[in-house]
Amino acid sequence: MLNSTIQSELNHAEEALGSAEILLQAHYYRSSISRSYCSIYPVVRAVLRTKGIEIKKRAEAYKLVVSNFKKKDFDQRSLKLISQMQAYEEGFGRRVDFKKFEAENLLHEARLFYLRMTQFLQNERS
Secondary structure, three states: OHHHHHHHHHHHHHHHHHHHHHHHOOOOOHHHHHHHHHHHHHHHHHHHHHHOOOOOOOOHHHHHHHHOOOOOOOOHHHHOOOHHEEEEEEHHOOOOOOOOOHOOOOOHHHHHHHHHHHHHHHHHOO
């Protein structure tokens, strides 16, 4: 069983993924993409907490993950997604013409990331 702080982070991510799905179905692609990216950060925070690391800024996420975990813990797909989250955050508001397939693909990747990291967290607790 995960501690309450980590579980709270995962609940936050689940809510963001649910919101992203609803927004995608409503054809609000930019907002769906935003919520998909928002689902990544609390998962990263939860994973970092397993090492006693409190993240203060989203911009630190990629660096902290790379410097504190083994390559086997985070596959290239997950690292790329974290990196994309940071790039999106830095450029938020600049792009307005997101397409449906972009929102669908990102939501899919965010869900897979959530599942991989949830499994990782379960394994860390075992």
